Amino acid sequence: xxxxxxxxxxxxxxxxxxxxxxxxxxxxxxxxxxxxxxxxxxxxxxxxxxxxxxxxxxxxxxxxxxxxxxxxxxxxxxxxxxxxxxxxxxxxxxxxxxxxxxxxxx
Amino acid sequence: xxxxxxxxxxxxxxxxxxxxxxxxxxxxxxxxxxxxxxxxxxxxxxxxxxxxxxxxxxxxxxxxxxxxxxxxxxxxxxxxxxxxxxxxxxxxxxxxxxxxxxxxxxxxxxxxxxxxxxxxxxxxxxxxxxxxxxxxxxxxxxxxxxxxxxxxxxxxxxxxxxxxxxxxxxxxxxxxxxxxxxxxxxxxxxxxxxxxxxxxxxxxxxxxxxxxxxxxxxxxxxxxxxxxxxxxxxxxxxxxxxxxxxxxxxxxxxxxxxxxxxxxxxxxxxxxxxxxxxxxxxxxxxxxxxxxxxxxxxxxxxxxxxxxxxxxxxxxxxxxxxxxxxxxxxxxxxxxxxxxxxx
Numbered sequence: 001x002x003x004x005x006x007x008x009x010x011x012x013x014x015x016x017x018x019x020x021x022x023x024x025x026x027x028x029x030x031x032x033x034x035x036x037x038x039x040x041x042x043x044x045x046x047x048x049x050x051x052x053x054x055x056x057x058x059x060x061x062x063x064x065x066x067x068x069x070x071x072x073x074x075x076x077x078x079x080x081x082x083x084x085x086x087x088x089x090x091x092x093x094x095x096x097x098x099x100x101x102x103x104x105x106x
Numbered sequence: 107x108x109x110x111x112x113x114x115x116x117x118x119x120x121x122x123x124x125x126x127x128x129x130x131x132x133x134x135x136x137x138x139x140x141x142x143x144x145x146x147x148x149x150x151x152x153x154x155x156x157x158x159x160x161x162x163x164x165x166x167x168x169x170x171x172x173x174x175x176x177x178x179x180x181x182x183x184x185x186x187x188x189x190x191x192x193x194x195x196x197x198x199x200x201x202x203x204x205x206x207x208x209x210x211x212x213x214x215x216x217x218x219x220x221x222x223x224x225x226x227x228x229x230x231x232x233x234x235x236x237x238x239x240x241x242x243x244x245x246x247x248x249x250x251x252x253x254x255x256x257x258x259x260x261x262x263x264x265x266x267x268x269x270x271x272x273x274x275x276x277x278x279x280x281x282x283x284x285x286x287x288x289x290x291x292x293x294x295x296x297x298x299x300x301x302x303x304x305x306x307x308x309x310x311x312x313x314x315x316x317x318x319x320x321x322x323x324x325x326x327x328x329x330x331x332x333x334x335x336x337x338x339x340x341x342x343x344x345x346x347x348x349x350x351x352x353x354x355x356x357x358x359x360x361x362x363x364x365x366x367x368x369x370x371x372x373x374x375x376x377x378x379x380x381x382x383x384x385x386x387x388x389x390x391x392x393x394x395x396x397x398x399x400x401x402x403x404x405x406x407x408x409x410x411x412x413x414x415x416x417x418x419x420x421x422x423x424x425x426x427x428x429x430x431x432x433x434x435x436x437x438x439x440x441x442x443x444x445x446x447x448x449x
Contacts, residue, residue, distance in 0.1 A: 045154055070296045073268050074357045076236040078291060078320075106233060106356075 002095040006033045007054075009103035018090045024099060025049040025086035035101040042086035044068060047075035048105040049085045054098035061088050061097070076106040108213040111188065113139045114425050115220040116208055118195050118365070121149020123395030123410030124224030125178040130418035131222075132185025133442055136425055139188040139216050141195050141208075148175035149226050150396070151407075153358060164408055174407075184447045190214055194229050198368045198391075206390065220421045223370075223377060223386070223393040224410070227360035235266065235354035237321045246329030248352045252279075258351060260284045264334060266321060267355030268292070273301035275353060276314060286314040287347060289336060293318055319345075324352070365397075373399045383420035384413050390424050392417045 004027060006014045018027040028036040028049075037048035044067055053061050058081055064072060068087045072078050085099065115131050117124045120142035128138045146152060148171070151160075156172040163169055169177075193212035198221065201207050205219045232250030234240060240248055252258075252275055263283045265276050268290040274297075276288045288305065295302045309316040322344060323335040333348045362375050370377055371387035376399040379385060384392050394417050395410035403409070422431050436442050443449045 066294065069292065069294055073291065073296065074233060078236075106236065106359075 002090050002092060002097065004090070004094070004097045004099060006031075007098060007100045008033075008035060009101060018094075018097075020090050020092055022090055023086050024051065024088040024090060024097075025084075027090065028085060028099075028101075033101065035103075035105070036085060037105045038086060044071055044084060044087055046106075047071050047073075047084065050075040050078070050102055050105055051083055051085045052079060052081045052100040052102065053083050054100060055081060057094070057097050057099075060091075060093050074106055075102075076104055077102060108215070110215040110217065111139055112205075112217045113137050113188070114218055115139075115222055115421060116141065116195075116206070116216045116218045117222045117224055119149060119224040119226055119395070119397075120144070120147040120189065120191075121224060121226045121395065122151055122174065122178055122407045123226070123414060124149065124222070125175070125182055126411050127222050127224055127394055127414040127417065128182040128185060128187045129178075130414045131421060132182060132187075133436065133445060134418055134422045134431065135445060136220070136418070136421060137185070137187075138222075139190065139218070141190045141193060141210055141214075141216070143192070143194045143229050143231075145191050147179055147189065148172065150360075151175055153230060160407070162406065162408065184445065190216075194363065196364045198364075200390075204390075219390060220424050221391045222414075222417060222421070223365065223391065223397055224395045224414075225362075225365060225393075225397045227396055228365075228375070229361055229363040230358040231361050231363070232354075233356040233359045235321075235352075235356055237324055237354075239324055240354075243324055243326060243329050243331055243352070247326065247331040247350060248324070248354060250354055252353065255279060255282050258283045261351050262349045263287070263351040263353060264289060264321075264347060264349045265353045265355070266290070267353075268294070269296040269355060269357070270298060270301065271355040272353075273297040273305055275355070276305055277301060277308070279353075280308055280314050285349075287349070288314060288316045289319055289321065290316075291318070291320050291339065317345075321352075379413075382416065384417040385420060392421060 002018045004018045016031040025038050039048045040046040068084050114136040115138045117140040120140050151171040159168045193210040195208045197209045206221050208216045259282050262285045264287045266289045280286050308314045319336045319338040321334050322337045326332040337344050377393040378399045379393050381400050394413035396405045
């Protein structure tokens with residue numbers, strides 16, 4: 001189990017329990033976090049599970065792969081901390097992870 | 107140049123299910139014209155996963171997306187389908203003689219007693235550029251596609267994107283435009299390496315300017331761009347580029363589009379059909395594939411294949427209401443085999 005906090009665009013914080021091995025996207029969908037759409041169901045074929053990783057957690061979550069970067073080209077308001085949440089598998093080390101949900105998806 | 111064709115069936119969408127619909131209709135001696143917004147057949151398969159392996163086509167252990175489409179095109183070739191690409195069906199109405207008349211945005215008119223909507227997830231449309239205020243300039247000086255290169259002659263244009271569309275148009279418009287700037291948010295490109303190399307060559311020669319950054323603001327009046335502000339990635343500084351046109355290539359998205367205006371009963375952006383005929387709420391208009399809705403519907407290519415087979419039999423009764431269709435098998439029927447051209 002790892003604790004993840006989703007921070008919505010309006011500042012609302014949702015702290016949820018995440019299964020280790022599940023993706024951050026799946027954790028968000030299972031916990032009905034608003035603002036994460038995941039149109040392609042986690043296949044890295046869209047950019048609608050787009051999130052910003054809190055700067056303190058970018059080292060723990062790592063950098064996007066080339067394929068993920070390709071899809072991030074289509075994300076709304078892509079920034080340096082952008083990731084596709086379907087490409088991040090939760091680990092024990094991510095306990096306490098903070099993820100910011102963009103104000104809209106592409 | 108306006109064109110009109112009359113046929114047995116008009117198929118809206120040339121993805122895998124539309125292609126197999128050509129085949130099933132063809133086996134029964136019905137001719138089709140097929141319309142698609144993309145420039146080639148394949149629909150979602152070609153657009154979203156051409157080189158990914160598919161494992162759930164019956165009798166095929168593994169096949170890549172574009173190979174599947176190639177096979178489907180070959181399979182229906184004996185029936186001489188007429189393809190109309192780079193356009194979408196816009197209007198649909200029923201004529202006094204009972205047949206449907208459709209027009210596309212490329213001045214094509216198609217008349218047929220049967221329509222098959224195989225529109226998948228919806229018509230592919232360019233994604234709106236994620237730049238604040240872009241709507242104010244769309245249709246006037248912000249473009250998502252190029253119909254005619256001459257539109258950009260002697261203009262100062264900016265192209266945004268990192269895929270084949272952005273690179274291809276950078277290369278194609280460089281000789282036509284007064285100046286071309288290419289912007290992409292990162293140094294890596296999705297486009298063909300050869301195109302990227304050619305673009306870099308043009309940049310080095312000073313014929314275009316390539317910068318890594320994002321557009322932060324569009325400036326202009328009454329829909330006419332005068333300049334843009336670009337935030338450069340490396341330095342974080344913002345620079346100001348005068349320009350009079352912006353071409354944005356941020357990929358495609360699927361929208362229900364004109365289908366929503368045809369008077370069909372819809373259920374949450376999909377078309378309910380019965381599972382005996384795959385007919386919509388309008389007699390003579392059928393639907394197959396991802397676009398349909400019915401209890402238990404699965405969005406699988408193999409489901410669309412089955413739907414096309416049943417639809418074709420029902421379509422036959424619309425085109426030939428006086429005749430009774432005797433079901434035949436391709437392995438034993440000389441009539442079917444003659445139609446296929448194998449005997």
